[in-house]
Amino acid sequence: MDTRELLKIDLNLLISLQVLLEERNVSRAAERLFITQPAMSKTLSRLRGVFDDPLFTRSSHGMQPTPRALQLAQQLETVLQDIQQLVTARSFNPDTYRGEITIALSEYIGIGVLPQLMARLQFMAPGLTLRSITRVERQLDQLAAGSLDFAIHIRHRGYTDDFIYHSLGSNPPVILVREAHPLSGQAMTWEEISQYPIIRLYISDLEELEIFHSEANFGRLRNDHSAGSFETSHLLTALEVLRNTDFLMPGPPFVLRNPTVGYKIQALPFPEEVSYQVEYMLVRHRRTEKSPVHNWLWEQILEVITDLSKRMS
Numbered sequence: 001m002d003t004r005e006l007l008k009i010d011l012n013l014l015i016s017l018q019v020l021l022e023e024r025n026v027s028r029a030a031e032r033l034f035i036t037q038p039a040m041s042k043t044l045s046r047l048r049g050v051f052d053d054p055l056f057t058r059s060s061h062g063m064q065p066t067p068r069a070l071q072l073a074q075q076l077e078t079v080l081q082d083i084q085q086l087v088t089a090r091s092f093n094p095d096t097y098r099g100e101i102t103i104a105l106s107e108y109i110g111i112g113v114l115p116q117l118m119a120r121l122q123f124m125a126p127g128l129t130l131r132s133i134t135r136v137e138r139q140l141d142q143l144a145a146g147s148l149d150f151a152i153h154i155r156h157r158g159y160t161d162d163f164i165y166h167s168l169g170s171n172p173p174v175i176l177v178r179e180a181h182p183l184s185g186q187a188m189t190w191e192e193i194s195q196y197p198i199i200r201l202y203i204s205d206l207e208e209l210e211i212f213h214s215e216a217n218f219g220r221l222r223n224d225h226s227a228g229s230f231e232t233s234h235l236l237t238a239l240e241v242l243r244n245t246d247f248l249m250p251g252p253p254f255v256l257r258n259p260t261v262g263y264k265i266q267a268l269p270f271p272e273e274v275s276y277q278v279e280y281m282l283v284r285h286r287r288t289e290k291s292p293v294h295n296w297l298w299e300q301i302l303e304v305i306t307d308l309s310k311r312m313s
Contacts, residue, residue: 011083013050016043018080020056021073024063092292094125101128101297104136105152106203107235108255109280113152117304124300128293135233136204143285149294150301155279156208164284168305170277174267176249176256178242181266188271194227199241199249202233239265252278254308 016033023029030040048055053068065073105113110132121128133148142148144162152168159165175193177183183192203209230247232238235255242249243264256262282301288294 009050010046013043013047014076014080016040017047017055017069017072018076020044020047020063021065021069021076024056024065026063092296094128094293094296096127097125097293098127099129099293100131101149101293102131102133102147103150103152104133104139104142104148104204107134107233108201108251109152110134111235111258111261112254112308113301113304116308117301120300120304128297135202139205140208140283143283144287146285146287149284149288150298151281151283152301153204153281153283154209155281156205159283162286164286164289166282166302168280168282169309170279171252171254172270172276173250173278174253174269176239176242176251176265176267177247178245179264179266181246181268183248183268184266188268190271193248193271197228197230197245197247199238199247200229200231201235201238201249201251202231235261257311 016029019029019032020026023032026040026044027037030037033040035043044055051068051072054066055069055072056063056065058064114132118130121130136142136148136151139148139151139153140156140159140163143151155167175183175188183196230238230241232241238249239261241247253267256265256267282298282305284294284298
């Protein structure tokens with residue numbers, strides 16, 4: 001867009017022209033705009049210069065618009081209404097909203113949250129497109145840049161004032177294994193755990209997570225395990241490997257709430273000396289703080305997770 005011509009226009013001049021077209025009288029137009037008649041006459045002179053046209057001529061019947069003024073009248077009211085809508089806060093109606101929102105969350109969280117959330121959105125906001133991404137690094141940077149709208153992830157070490165965040169609760173981690181695994185039915189020790197290979201499921205921003213730095217055992221299990229490993233970013237692949245081998249996989253207990261996901265898999269507690277919790281957070285950047293659709297969807301996500309938490313308790 002070439003803005004050079006627009007820079008020459010004072011929006012107040014267009015408002016004055018609209019009033020003159022409606023009143024066809026300088027005095028009455030001045031009264032409506034709360035200015036003096038000389039000031040209104042000066043404004044009309046400026047308008048004539050901008051459009052290079054007299055715009056109005058005097059006659060025995062008052063001020064008569066020129067053909068150029070009548071042409072402007074056909075467009076001006078619509079233009080001013082569009083500007084008014086542009087600067088006026090519009091109410092949000094989820095039923096008629098059309099747009100896309102992007103959320104980053106791991107697959108094991110998505111399996112629990114997204115079916116219920118999408119069922120709700122299908123009913124309440126059928127035109128909203130929710131795009132979920134499971135493998136995203138530097139999530140806080142991407143929230144700030146606008147590449148992401150929301151993230152649900154394990155708590156990071158620190159959030160600046162640029163972010164809005166809400167704790168979704170915490171769970172003690174468990175060790176997922178197949179049914180009838182050799183470790184089933186016994187209190188495990190770290191020595192016994194180290195004898196079996198481990199599945200390392202992708203976790204975004206791993207080194208930024210609070211738990212990675214505050215709990216030595218978490219890092220020990222992921223990085224210092226010597227019995228072999230399998231790394232993947234696909235939860236369903238990891239679970240199939242788990243069902244058919246003696247691999248171990250640390251993870252959240254709520255994964256097994258889904259009967260399809262939890263088929264022939266069991267959760268074993270960590271050794272007794274492990275007492276830490278994994279906390280999950282819903283996060284967004286303050287750039288969306290005044291956005292009606294983001295505020296509405298934030299509440300929908302929280303309601304879905306609250307409902308899921310009640311079912312699990």
